[in-house]
Structures are given as structure tokens and as C-alpha cells.
Amino acid sequence: MKYISVKEFAGKYGVSERTVRNYCAAGKIEGALLIGKTWSLPCDTVLPARKSRERKMSPLLSALRREKEAGLRGGIYHRTQVDLTYNSNHIEGSRLTHEQTRFIFETNTVGVEGESIRIDDIIEATNHFRCIDTIIDRAEEKLTETFIKELHASLKQGTSDSRKDWFSVGDYKRLPNEVSGCETTAPEDVHAEMSALLREYNSKKRKSFEDIIEFHQRFEAIHPFQDGNGRVGRLIMFKECLANRLVPFIITDEIKLFYYRGLAEWNNVRGYLLDTCLATQDSYKTLLDYFKIRY
Numbered sequence: 001m002k003y004i005s006v007k008e009f010a011g012k013y014g015v016s017e018r019t020v021r022n023y024c025a026a027g028k029i030e031g032a033l034l035i036g037k038t039w040s041l042p043c044d045t046v047l048p049a050r051k052s053r054e055r056k057m058s059p060l061l062s063a064l065r066r067e068k069e070a071g072l073r074g075g076i077y078h079r080t081q082v083d084l085t086y087n088s089n090h091i092e093g094s095r096l097t098h099e100q101t102r103f104i105f106e107t108n109t110v111g112v113e114g115e116s117i118r119i120d121d122i123i124e125a126t127n128h129f130r131c132i133d134t135i136i137d138r139a140e141e142k143l144t145e146t147f148i149k150e151l152h153a154s155l156k157q158g159t160s161d162s163r164k165d166w167f168s169v170g171d172y173k174r175l176p177n178e179v180s181g182c183e184t185t186a187p188e189d190v191h192a193e194m195s196a197l198l199r200e201y202n203s204k205k206r207k208s209f210e211d212i213i214e215f216h217q218r219f220e221a222i223h224p225f226q227d228g229n230g231r232v233g234r235l236i237m238f239k240e241c242l243a244n245r246l247v248p249f250i251i252t253d254e255i256k257l258f259y260y261r262g263l264a265e266w267n268n269v270r271g272y273l274l275d276t277c278l279a280t281q282d283s284y285k286t287l288l289d290y291f292k293i294r295y
Contacts, residue, residue, distance in 0.1 A: 005041075012146050013047045013142070014147070020039070029041055030045065057140075061242045063293050079287060081129055083250050087251060088235075088250075091230060091251065094118075101125055127157060135151075135242070139242040143201065143202065155228050167227070168226060172194075185221075185222040194224055197215065207240060212240045212244070215236070217262075217263055217273065219236065255276060262277075
């Protein structure tokens, strides 16, 4: 079995090294070994669950996890997977229809006649399904650079981009890029700006709806990855809403122009983006009402 250090484990889950050592000493991390004065932890071990957080789990997160584990069809988990994947990918140029996305999710096959489909669209759809599973399973984890990079790695794994020497899958960009004609953070400054953004965001014990939207806007302005920033950013918003017992939302392809305007005008008129997100949140509440999930 492969082992990692306390420092590596702490960085992976965004906790202090002292906390990790305390978990080891208390026997809360199965398989942890004390060699001399140093703890070694199995590389596949996970952060111990905090009972207080489990008690506060939202009915929605509980339903998503329950339906995911059961492989239930036709519930809120199924609907979220298809709607979030279709819309987030379609905003970024995917040609898959909503029905094709649903078919891939339900059957893990592609059934298309009389048309050509880009392989990358199929790969990124299946990758996005896995990303949603990740944010459901790890919704309550502290948001860290490591977690964000893991999402990006999952999203872009196996795509044509992943075979390009200059494209960093699961790591920050190497080349300058722009979004909607606007400059973004230079590659050499991304780590520092992301670290500062996360430090400020995580200093808030309880995140409000506006805190999450503001994080998203600043994340997109930094544009830390060569590609995939929008999809990773929207996954983070969904995760953070779940973590903070807020009703999440799905930015649909139909309102992407309002969404883009809200991102561009955030520093002038916050209401543009907030109103757009609140409107889509109302749509998700309608789903929750249909599935009789409290919020």
C-alpha cells in the first residue's frame, strides 16, 4: 500500500497538519502508522466525517447521496446530472442535445443516426457526470486549490486537449488567455491570486448566496485554467450551495447572455448576476417541490 505524509494529507483536504495528527492519535484514520515520531497515512484514506456536519446535512444533499448510491432513475439526482451536464457543456459549445446527454447518462452508450458527434463532447459529458458525483460526495469539504484542480483533471481527462503538450490537465494554465475579450490573470500570478481568493472566502464561517456568487465571478476573472473554467466554476457554485444548505441552481444555455453580462458587470451592478442566479434557483426550487424535497 502507498502512504502519504501528514503534510500531503492536510493539503489534499484543506485542514491543518495538527488536525491530521490529532485524528491519527485518536485512531480516526484507519491504517495510519506511527513510524518514530512521524505519521504515515494510506493514500486512499479520506477525511473523517464530522458528526455535527452530518446532522446539519440538507434534505437535498441527503436525497442526492441516497439516490446516487441506489442508482435510482427519474429522481432529483438523475435530473440534476442530465440538466447540469447538458447546460454547462452546451454553454461552452457542446453540440450534444439534452436528449443525447440523457441517453448517455442512462445507458453509457451513444445512439445517434445520420449525424456526426464530436468525441470530445461525449468524453466531456461522461467526465462531467463524474464531476457531479464528486461534488455530491465531497460537498462538505473545505474548498481548496487541490480540490479545484481535481475537478479540472476529472473534467478534461481523455479529451483532445489532454494530449496537447501546452495544456495542463488538473493544473493551472501555462499560457495567457482571455475571456470575452477581457484580460485574465497571468499564468505566473494565478497561484497567488487563487490562494488569496480561497483564504478570504474560507475565512467566512457561513457563506451566503452572494458570497458564493462573488467567489464565482472572481474565479472566472482569474480564469486559472487553459480551458474548462466556466464548467469548473459552475460545479463549485453547486457544491458550495449544497455545503451551506442553500438551494443550488443550474445556469441554462437559454440565459447564458444574461449570465455573461452579470459576470462582466459585477463590479458595477451586482444585481445583474444575482438576479440571474436567483431566477435559476427558483427553477430548481420548482424541481424540489415536484420531488417533495424540503429546502
